[in-house]
Amino acid sequence: MTELPPSDAVPHLDEVRDRGDRGARGRDGDRLRRTTAYLGKRLLGAAVSLVAVIFTSFFLFRIIPGDPVRVMTHGRPVTIEQKEALAREFGLDRPLLEQFVSYLLGVLRFDFGESFQYNRPVLSMVGERLGPTMLLVGASLAISIALGLWLGVQGAWKHGGTADRVNTGVALTLWSVPSFWLGLILIVVFASGLGWFPTSGMKTPGVTGFDAVLDVAHHMVLPLVTLVAVVYAQYLLVMRSSLLDEMGSDYLTTARAKGLRDTEVKRRHAVPNALLPATTLVFINVGFVLFGAVLVETVFSWPGLGKLFYEGLSVPDLPLVQGLFVIFSAAVILMNLVSDLIYPLIDPRVRP
Amino acid sequence: MFHTNHRGRGLRTMLAGLLITLLACATTLFAGTGAHAETKDEKTLTIAVSQEVDSLSPFLAVRRLTTALGRLSYDFLTNYDPKTGKTIPALAESWTTSPDGLTWTYKIRDTKWTDGTPITAEDARWTFDTMMKDEAAATANGNFVENFESVSAPDPRTLEVKLKAPQATMLALDVPILPKHKWEKAGDFAKFNNDKEFPIVGSGPWVISAYEVNQSITLTPNKDFWRGAPKFDKLVFRYIDDSDAQVEALKAGEVDFVSGLTPAQAKALDSAKDITVNKAKGKRFQAITLNPGARLQDGTTFGDGNKALQDPVVREALVRTIDREAIYKTAYGGFGEANGGYIPSRYKDYHWQPEGDAVIGFDTAKAGQMLDAAGYAKGSDGIRAKGGLKLSFRFNVHADNPQYIQAAEMMREWAKEAGIELKVEPVSEVGALLDAGTYDILTTGWSVNPDPDYILGINRCSGLPAKAGGPYLSDAYYCNPEYDKLYAAQLAELDPPKRAEIVKQMQEKLYEDNIFVVWGYADQLEAFRSDVIASMTPQPDPGGNYDSQDGYWSWWSAKPVGDEDKAAADSGGTSSGLVLGGGAVVLAALAAGFVLLRRRGGSAADDRE
Numbered sequence A: 001m002t003e004l005p006p007s008d009a010v011p012h013l014d015e016v017r018d019r020g021d022r023g024a025r026g027r028d029g030d031r032l033r034r035t036t037a038y039l040g041k042r043l044l045g046a047a048v049s050l051v052a053v054i055f056t057s058f059f060l061f062r063i064i065p066g067d068p069v070r071v072m073t074h075g076r077p078v079t080i081e082q083k084e085a086l087a088r089e090f091g092l093d094r095p096l097l098e099q100f101v102s103y104l105l106g107v108l109r110f111d112f113g114e115s116f117q118y119n120r121p122v123l124s125m126v127g128e129r130l131g132p133t134m135l136l137v138g139a140s141l142a143i144s145i146a147l148g149l150w151l152g153v154q155g156a157w158k159h160g161g162t163a164d165r166v167n168t169g170v171a172l173t174l175w176s177v178p179s180f181w182l183g184l185i186l187i188v189v190f191a192s193g194l195g196w197f198p199t200s201g202m203k204t205p206g207v208t209g210f211d212a213v214l215d216v217a218h219h220m221v222l223p224l225v226t227l228v229a230v231v232y233a234q235y236l237l238v239m240r241s242s243l244l245d246e247m248g249s250d251y252l253t254t255a256r257a258k259g260l261r262d263t264e265v266k267r268r269h270a271v272p273n274a275l276l277p278a279t280t281l282v283f284i285n286v287g288f289v290l291f292g293a294v295l296v297e298t299v300f301s302w303p304g305l306g307k308l309f310y311e312g313l314s315v316p317d318l319p320l321v322q323g324l325f326v327i328f329s330a331a332v333i334l335m336n337l338v339s340d341l342i343y344p345l346i347d348p349r350v351r352p
Numbered sequence B: 001m002f003h004t005n006h007r008g009r010g011l012r013t014m015l016a017g018l019l020i021t022l023l024a025c026a027t028t029l030f031a032g033t034g035a036h037a038e039t040k041d042e043k044t045l046t047i048a049v050s051q052e053v054d055s056l057s058p059f060l061a062v063r064r065l066t067t068a069l070g071r072l073s074y075d076f077l078t079n080y081d082p083k084t085g086k087t088i089p090a091l092a093e094s095w096t097t098s099p100d101g102l103t104w105t106y107k108i109r110d111t112k113w114t115d116g117t118p119i120t121a122e123d124a125r126w127t128f129d130t131m132m133k134d135e136a137a138a139t140a141n142g143n144f145v146e147n148f149e150s151v152s153a154p155d156p157r158t159l160e161v162k163l164k165a166p167q168a169t170m171l172a173l174d175v176p177i178l179p180k181h182k183w184e185k186a187g188d189f190a191k192f193n194n195d196k197e198f199p200i201v202g203s204g205p206w207v208i209s210a211y212e213v214n215q216s217i218t219l220t221p222n223k224d225f226w227r228g229a230p231k232f233d234k235l236v237f238r239y240i241d242d243s244d245a246q247v248e249a250l251k252a253g254e255v256d257f258v259s260g261l262t263p264a265q266a267k268a269l270d271s272a273k274d275i276t277v278n279k280a281k282g283k284r285f286q287a288i289t290l291n292p293g294a295r296l297q298d299g300t301t302f303g304d305g306n307k308a309l310q311d312p313v314v315r316e317a318l319v320r321t322i323d324r325e326a327i328y329k330t331a332y333g334g335f336g337e338a339n340g341g342y343i344p345s346r347y348k349d350y351h352w353q354p355e356g357d358a359v360i361g362f363d364t365a366k367a368g369q370m371l372d373a374a375g376y377a378k379g380s381d382g383i384r385a386k387g388g389l390k391l392s393f394r395f396n397v398h399a400d401n402p403q404y405i406q407a408a409e410m411m412r413e414w415a416k417e418a419g420i421e422l423k424v425e426p427v428s429e430v431g432a433l434l435d436a437g438t439y440d441i442l443t444t445g446w447s448v449n450p451d452p453d454y455i456l457g458i459n460r461c462s463g464l465p466a467k468a469g470g471p472y473l474s475d476a477y478y479c480n481p482e483y484d485k486l487y488a489a490q491l492a493e494l495d496p497p498k499r500a501e502i503v504k505q506m507q508e509k510l511y512e513d514n515i516f517v518v519w520g521y522a523d524q525l526e527a528f529r530s531d532v533i534a535s536m537t538p539q540p541d542p543g544g545n546y547d548s549q550d551g552y553w554s555w556w557s558a559k560p561v562g563d564e565d566k567a568a569a570d571s572g573g574t575s576s577g578l579v580l581g582g583g584a585v586v587l588a589a590l591a592a593g594f595v596l597l598r599r600r601g602g603s604a605a606d607d608r609e
Helices: A013-020 A025-063 A068-073 A080-090 A096-108 A122-157 A162-175 A179-193 A209-247 A250-257 A262-291 A294-299 A305-313 A318-346 B006-031 B064-073 B121-133 B243-251 B263-270 B312-319 B324-331 B364-373 B402-417 B430-436 B453-457 B481-492 B496-513 B553-557 B563-568 B576-608
Strands: B044-049 B078-080 B087-089 B092-097 B103-108 B148-155 B158-163 B206-212 B216-221 B234-239 B275-280 B284-290 B336-338 B384-386 B392-398 B421-427 B441-447 B516-522 B524-529 B533-535
Touching (some): A068 A080, A122 A162, A122 A262, B243 B263, B263 B524, B324 B516, B402 B421, B481 B496, B496 B516
Parallel strands (some): B044 B234
Antiparallel strands (some): B092 B103
């Protein structure tokens, strides 16, 4: 999931020279024009990606082998007439082009149709699961980022030390552990073994009021620990390596020479400069939040979007997977766009 | 050089605090409000399920879970006796047939819907009539009314069905009868999921009283159920997707019943405290089908199946390389019955199995001799061939079924001894290969209902596709006019013993043709908490299963363990004390983690400076 910053993040010579000319009146209009161009380029890029996703989504899931009618009626005593009626209801008996056009018109109205399996609008199903996924994956993202970045800074600043070696080792070990396996181990030890936490689900049926809040928190501990454990390493490593790159820089020596305390040098000079790659990573992963964590959601029976996508694929429940694919992709595109737009704000070198 | 940075620490603490607050706020938002918290002495039976609700409308529901919910909450006209397997009265108290077998008259029981409205024959008439006239209402159970000419309710206690042709399955109409007064206002049946108004008005032993999407379905007893009220106070179906997680939840006492265990899970649970493992005779057969040449009803062939399989000698030789006993002993861990009969042995009346000389048993040497005699000679690679037809077959196996894969690997070894090559290829979508006819051997399996009509019907010639790409019922491109004649005869035979005799002849035909090759019946493995459930009725009784029964026997009859034992191992509800404790643990863990990590970083810094 690590990705390099956009290629044009590397400052061009004339841009650097520009900064020397800052304040010159003639350049102001030029700047505005270039800012607009930068914005326009990014927006256009996002729009093109989105259109591509919308088109791909329709055809991608039709390439997957599988006949929804057959899968859904498998093992049931159905007649040929029932099968034909289902195909008609799903619109699968119409020519592909006609299906595509009605899909496109639907997407434009933000209507992804009705799920084959559940006879319900895709959007309302997504709405139901959005909360649990954002809660779980969002919380795990926040904790992993905080934990990973902080450990990364500590590690790089005292690199080679015991703490660094142990932290990096532990993080890498956990990173390479399959999440569903770790989840099961946690269930075996802390849920069915010690009985500290529930084995699965998001809440106990019938619990209300403030108890329900604690109940959800109680259910969330193990999936959260699993998710954090397997992903925080990437933040740690990115932060650690980019801070290490900065460590030898002259400006740090200058800062120290000014008599700044070590922690000040770290916090005010080194870390801000080293934060940039981590920022990109964070935004990319925020985009992926919606996709949830299919395996962890499944192991812990967390009623989220990742699981819904998996269920849709096994049929294939075309409206459901198409809708989810578009929504997931749109989130990633949007967050990439936001990251592109924010980048110049935190790094003067890429300002247009 | 080590200085405490107050600002930095403050920031971090703030961040931690913020996180925890956010967490708490978010949980409040999504917690929602459910039913009333459970009281201590309420006896709940919690069942782990991995399927989701497709629809709570019996017109639409096709999944195992939701059809079972339909069974529990709506009475059918008839039911099956768990001991004998024979049809017994349910909503219909009694029935008569006209001499020509075309008119069936049912006397409807004088009982009430759960909202107090009397149940009448008009409800049953409306249910069947709607399925006949409305395509959407026929989605799930339209097959049952296919042969109906008309339905009428001459008086509130009499339901009359006129058929187009006699059919023997009129006492196996597994259709939930719906309350007309509620349903006629439903509107478009294709869109009506019956999940807005709770409790759902029904007539079965249990009432669906709450449903939380993807989390749980709660049922309460129908105190006035004519056969007697269920003994538990609550029946909860709880979603746990992962099979291993289900087992852990059973051990933790969060659920009281799990089904669909693997042989390994069943063995591990066998020694667990307070847990009883049930090995039930399976209602499902496992089989392979050999491609006899995929074709349409008009005879047009398609696909690329190896033509050698169109030779009955090759098929028989191949079947002789299968050691069914070994498959159930090894791949199924001893939990299953090797048997070549199409209808599982638990259905005593209809089951048939080969005896004496009729057995096409495991004998690789004989397979070799048969092939030798038929002119299939071994090539330099040890694989037999005749006239360019090489006995090398693709064997496509369901990739998600480890038992199938293991059995296929075993079959590959045996076939090799007879000079036949099986190329085992696990695939995620076996059906697509069947559609296109692009296979040689496929794994398959069907769950068989108490009435065998449908499962026999799929092998008729009319089960072949009528047009390319069109829907079809066949699972093997089997077509044998003699079999079709027997099928028609059994459907028209209203005398059960005579009908069973014809059904057995049909199975004999299938067995001899070696196209649909049954291995046997894996046990249905289930486990339950013996400290919660004192007893319940299996189907068949004894030796049968509790989950997905053809009837409501298990959950209706389940008796809770007495109060004094129950207190120690209360299942289901988490008390608020425990919840509070859990919440505190979360906060403590988060805080402790933070402090610990902070300290670790700090001490490392100390060492270095």
